[in-house]
Amino acid sequence: MAKNEWEITVGDYVVYPTHGVGQVESIVDENIAGMDIEFLVIRFAKNRMTLKIPVDKIDVSGLRKLSSEYEIKKAIDIMKTPPQQKRIVWAKRAQEYEEKINSGDPLVVAEVVRDLYKRSDKLEQSFSERQIYEHALSRLADEYAVIYDLPSDEAVAKIEAIMEKEDKKQQAKKNVEKNIDDDFDE
Numbered sequence: 549m550a551k552n553e554w555e556i557t558v559g560d561y562v563v564y565p566t567h568g569v570g571q572v573e574s575i576v577d578e579n580i581a582g583m584d585i586e587f588l589v590i591r592f593a594k595n596r597m598t599l600k601i602p603v604d605k606i607d608v609s610g611l612r613k614l615s616s617e618y619e620i621k622k623a624i625d626i627m628k629t630p631p632q633q634k635r636i637v638w639a640k641r642a643q644e645y646e647e648k649i650n651s652g653d654p655l656v657v658a659e660v661v662r663d664l665y666k667r668s669d670k671l672e673q674s675f676s677e678r679q680i681y682e683h684a685l686s687r688l689a690d691e692y693a694v695i696y697d698l699p700s701d702e703a704v705a706k707i708e709a710i711m712e713k714e715d716k717k718q719q720a721k722k723n724v725e726k727n728i729d730d731d732f733d734e
Contacts, residue, residue: 556588556606556613561694564599565610565652567592569690575603594690594700615654620695623658623688627707628714631663638674645680649687660684665711667718 556562560572570590577586586603588611601609615623634641645664648656664681666673673681685704693703 561614562590563612563614563652563691564590564592564601565612566650567595567597567599568652568687569594569614569694570599573598576600594686610652612652614694615691617695619654620692623654624707624710626655626658627662627665627711629662630718631665631667632659638676642676642680645684649680649684654688654691657684657688661688661707661711665715667715 556572556575558572558574561569562572563569570592572588573591574589575586576589577584579585587600588603588606590599590601590611591597592599601611645660648660651657661681661684664673664677664684666678666681685707686700689700689703689707692698692707693700696703698706
């Protein structure tokens, strides 16, 4: 196998930026146009898709090993911060969010989850906001599920519970601040 930054073996879970978490199914040699090429065969069960990547192109493909528990905890911490409000048109924001999701970086995907989470003080989400949120949530939850050995739907529920708990904390803080302001005005 060609050199890459980590040793890849059959059965390993990996993350491909535009497809999410997949499992290395096999490493095969194929003869293409008279050249022997070694391929990594990755199966994405959720999408029912198989991807072959030449082993010598792994570094430029964006394929990466699964995040560590520490990295996922950092992503969770990002989701607990206040959302970033951008004053640009939705089409431009949607494009930025999709690019972040397709980066494959769990910290960046966590930002999308945080920014698009339906908070209790927020108006109803549009269909496209909800779709992008669910896409980001699914990407993050898939990696969370593999790391913590959970079913994907349970990982989604855990992440949403974290978001809901944080939303309640932020709402309580706003209410306290409002009450202090009201008391000061009297």
